Amino acid sequence: MRRLSIFLIAIAAASCTQALKLTTDDSPVVLSHQLINAPNPGTKGSFAVKTLYYGSGTDKRRPEFRDSVTLKTRTVDASPFVTIDPRQAKDREKDWGFGVSKFPLNGRVWYPDGPGPFPLILIVHGNHNPLDYSDPGYGYLGELLASRGFILVSVDENFINGGLRGESDGRAWMLLKHLELWKKWNDSSAGPFAHKVDMHNIGLMGHSRGGEAVGIAASFNRLSHYPDDANVKFNFNFDIKSVFAIAPVDGQYKPAGVPTPIENVNYMVIHGSHDGDVSSFNGLRAFQRIKFTDGKPWFKVAWYVYRANHGQWNTVWGNKDNGPRSGRYLDLRGLLTPEQQRQFSMVTIGGFMEATLHGKSEYLPMFRDHRVIGAWLPKTMYITRFQESGFKPLATFDEDVDVTTGSVPGVTISAESLSTWKENSLNLRDGTGDLLNTNAVTLGWNNHIRGDDTTKLGKPASYTISLSDSLVTSLEVTRESALYLSLAPTDAKPGPRAPARDTTKTADSTKKGGAKPKPPAKKPDAKAAKDTTPVDLSIEVADAAGHTARIPLTHYGKPRRPLEIHILRRADEERQRFPTTYELVLQTYVMPLADFVQVTPQLDVAHLRSMRLVFDRLVAGTVVVDDIGISARAGPFVTLATR
Amino acid sequence: MHSLFKIVLIAIAAAPISLSAQTEDVAPLLVRLPMGARPLAMGNVGVASRDDDVLFYNPAQLTFARGMSASIEQFSSTARTGSLSTVTRFNGGGVAIGASVAQFNVPAGIYPVTREDLVTGGPVNGSDASLLVGFAQTIKSTRIGATAKYVQEAIGSSRNSQALFDVGLGRELFGYSFGLAAQNLGQSFSPVSVPGSPSALTVTHLPFRATLGAAKSHSFDLFDVAATAAVSTLRDGFVIPAGGAELSYSWLDGYVVQFRAGARRPEPGEGPITAGAGLTIDRLTFDYALETLSGSRLAHRIGLRVR
Numbered sequence: 001m002r003r004l005s006i007f008l009i010a011i012a013a014a015s016c017t018q019a020l021k022l023t024t025d026d027s028p029v030v031l032s033h034q035l036i037n038a039p040n041p042g043t044k045g046s047f048a049v050k051t052l053y054y055g056s057g058t059d060k061r062r063p064e065f066r067d068s069v070t071l072k073t074r075t076v077d078a079s080p081f082v083t084i085d086p087r088q089a090k091d092r093e094k095d096w097g098f099g100v101s102k103f104p105l106n107g108r109v110w111y112p113d114g115p116g117p118f119p120l121i122l123i124v125h126g127n128h129n130p131l132d133y134s135d136p137g138y139g140y141l142g143e144l145l146a147s148r149g150f151i152l153v154s155v156d157e158n159f160i161n162g163g164l165r166g167e168s169d170g171r172a173w174m175l176l177k178h179l180e181l182w183k184k185w186n187d188s189s190a191g192p193f194a195h196k197v198d199m200h201n202i203g204l205m206g207h208s209r210g211g212e213a214v215g216i217a218a219s220f221n222r223l224s225h226y227p228d229d230a231n232v233k234f235n236f237n238f239d240i241k242s243v244f245a246i247a248p249v250d251g252q253y254k255p256a257g258v259p260t261p262i263e264n265v266n267y268m269v270i271h272g273s274h275d276g277d278v279s280s281f282n283g284l285r286a287f288q289r290i291k292f293t294d295g296k297p298w299f300k301v302a303w304y305v306y307r308a309n310h311g312q313w314n315t316v317w318g319n320k321d322n323g324p325r326s327g328r329y330l331d332l333r334g335l336l337t338p339e340q341q342r343q344f345s346m347v348t349i350g351g352f353m354e355a356t357l358h359g360k361s362e363y364l365p366m367f368r369d370h371r372v373i374g375a376w377l378p379k380t381m382y383i384t385r386f387q388e389s390g391f392k393p394l395a396t397f398d399e400d401v402d403v404t405t406g407s408v409p410g411v412t413i414s415a416e417s418l419s420t421w422k423e424n425s426l427n428l429r430d431g432t433g434d435l436l437n438t439n440a441v442t443l444g445w446n447n448h449i450r451g452d453d454t455t456k457l458g459k460p461a462s463y464t465i466s467l468s469d470s471l472v473t474s475l476e477v478t479r480e481s482a483l484y485l486s487l488a489p490t491d492a493k494p495g496p497r498a499p500a501r502d503t504t505k506t507a508d509s510t511k512k513g514g515a516k517p518k519p520p521a522k523k524p525d526a527k528a529a530k531d532t533t534p535v536d537l538s539i540e541v542a543d544a545a546g547h548t549a550r551i552p553l554t555h556y557g558k559p560r561r562p563l564e565i566h567i568l569r570r571a572d573e574e575r576q577r578f579p580t581t582y583e584l585v586l587q588t589y590v591m592p593l594a595d596f597v598q599v600t601p602q603l604d605v606a607h608l609r610s611m612r613l614v615f616d617r618l619v620a621g622t623v624v625v626d627d628i629g630i631s632a633r634a635g636p637f638v639t640l641a642t643r
Numbered sequence: 644m645h646s647l648f649k650i651v652l653i654a655i656a657a658a659p660i661s662l663s664a665q666t667e668d669v670a671p672l673l674v675r676l677p678m679g680a681r682p683l684a685m686g687n688v689g690v691a692s693r694d695d696d697v698l699f700y701n702p703a704q705l706t707f708a709r710g711m712s713a714s715i716e717q718f719s720s721t722a723r724t725g726s727l728s729t730v731t732r733f734n735g736g737g738v739a740i741g742a743s744v745a746q747f748n749v750p751a752g753i754y755p756v757t758r759e760d761l762v763t764g765g766p767v768n769g770s771d772a773s774l775l776v777g778f779a780q781t782i783k784s785t786r787i788g789a790t791a792k793y794v795q796e797a798i799g800s801s802r803n804s805q806a807l808f809d810v811g812l813g814r815e816l817f818g819y820s821f822g823l824a825a826q827n828l829g830q831s832f833s834p835v836s837v838p839g840s841p842s843a844l845t846v847t848h849l850p851f852r853a854t855l856g857a858a859k860s861h862s863f864d865l866f867d868v869a870a871t872a873a874v875s876t877l878r879d880g881f882v883i884p885a886g887g888a889e890l891s892y893s894w895l896d897g898y899v900v901q902f903r904a905g906a907r908r909p910e911p912g913e914g915p916i917t918a919g920a921g922l923t924i925d926r927l928t929f930d931y932a933l934e935t936l937s938g939s940r941l942a943h944r945i946g947l948r949v950r
Contacts, residue, residue: 011924324863328894328895329895570896573896573897
């Protein structure tokens, strides 16, 4: 009995959930400002909200799309895009009453009570239990956006859910077929939406696989043929202005085997750190590859939300991201509440759609620096990547393996007293070796000089981007321009640097023969230990005349050490699945040159010569840096600043 | 395939149903004993199981059985049995090997040995052993399997051995997992001369058993519930309904405690009630089962399973 008791106690001890570990919340300080003086976009507007359903009118499983449809719709043949194993196809057809060649176009609509025209937004769910219908779960967004003057359609694609793979192109194509319906209804002379839809301002939103689908839809929208079968022609060409992805996957579908190219749309992606399904910020890959090529004022944002999960963006999905049993292995204790998570989505989706589809530029600064809307955001921590179409790269580290060259001719890079200076690819957290498809530079420094005097500090290490005169001229740099960089500290801390060599002593030429004195044994650098002090550094610009101006990076955002993430209840499973306890998400800093001129009025930005990262505000640390650049069009985004 | 199901179902239904105790002229005893702690705890029903010890109950289920296990049972101070089995994936189906042994003392002049004799004990030493190989495939959604087993019995000075076969079918229907098995097919043991027996040679028959059963499970947040039921018909028409249920509680991924109970129409020597429990830690499961025997006695079985 005693042995049994010991055995049971040992089992009980081993079977405990790991202690809850969260990074200390700094939101009381970081989110202490509210600088945007406009109505909170996450609160309801003044329009009364009406609802209706449209659909086949014959749906076997969904009474709302059978008995309650206001508008009857045709079916579509999705067989070129959605492949189902024949045995599974037979079972599915039996369950749903239709096969892949007759997919219905079902939607639930929230729309403003008014003459319009109103921008149109489609939202589509991702993969989930097909019988736990997902489309009602965005009703809170429907109520919000309709009250603010948008039409929101939650598209039914539950019949694509279940054990399918590589079907995201089918999900995307379905969205475009829905847009065809809306065009028809808008163009008609009668009906609830006759001339009420602003077809020049269309937004697409998607969650999970739906989040990948909206990017694919934006891509397919401009194509004339289906990339995987040119016998299938496309003729869409809708004015899709805005794409919003919620915790998307990326790469499950690749047109012609390459990542989906997305161009010339406003794009925003949000992701939770504690996502128990898509456990890495896959949407960063889509963010990285979006291009702006037509000269119009687009922007893209990637917003990382600490303690948000995968399912709470949808009221049906809940907090068990991998199904009802996943509460056994997912640690749900540290999550934001569903209300907090949805508050965030309402603020950001509302702000994004107001800014991009209603043209309300007063909301633009929130995407460049989330600290300007501290009162609207739930109290947690955020990291934001941002870029607008005026961004001109100076150093993005993707072109070659020469660490001294930049992304364009005229850029040279040098460094002083760095312990670590290397370019490397960025990975996602989930341990599969999945790449972000971008490189960055890692810079480590320790200003302590190695020796007996442990307090001795050397000149601060620095990293300099030098710009040629012709480059600066071609970039048309003015006071209205802004510098960009994206940066994230890591926990690595290099050891003290070697003292500078004393070059005053000369060799004794009279000594003959004898063994040369051995150089002192090189002590290995102290093992990099985890650093917890706040990170800051200075950004210094210099002009051709030698005038310099230096501003701390923290004026433009909070450089955060990696946010600690523990998704699983068992520490051993967590270690096995994830090589790191954090996702390396870089924060974008947009620094108006006007601020530097304010520091040094003589600074002549039109003859800018260099931008330098000076590591003078923290003795030792390591940062990862990417997307250093400059923009002449950041103006609308930098009208507000927190200092 | 559906036709085969129908034929077997009709055969079971048409077999003369005996409500009285069956005649005990069947041998060997080993193949009539329980062979797994988890099925034993649920009325000794294993025809629709997905554990590796389904090798002893319905080879068709080997298509999704996995892992290996071993268990031992003590009937009395002189009678015990043990079994072990292991399954691996093969060609889209499953292949398993297993073995079982039984050791017992029985009264003199008794043959064939019954379950009642196991608990009675006696001066004559006996032992049975078997070696099994099973194979299963899925053809058009129906699982088909077969087991070949070589069984040896030694009681006192008599020795006998024979190759036997089991065949089985399995299919998912109406949300349940169904299994159908016909066990202990083949040629009977050779007649045996038993000292003190009035007959010069004692003829025995194989303990044929046909079983139709089903299982279903459902998962909740931290609990799983499973139930299984089966009807078996023995060689002489004796019908044995049986069933059981299992409640599992998992407070953390990889840690599960299970509670089981079952009931059956007992054969001579058996009692109607079975029960048990299990503890799973990641890939390892410790199982315990008890079965009531005649005369208010209990037999206890413990097992270890690795997935």
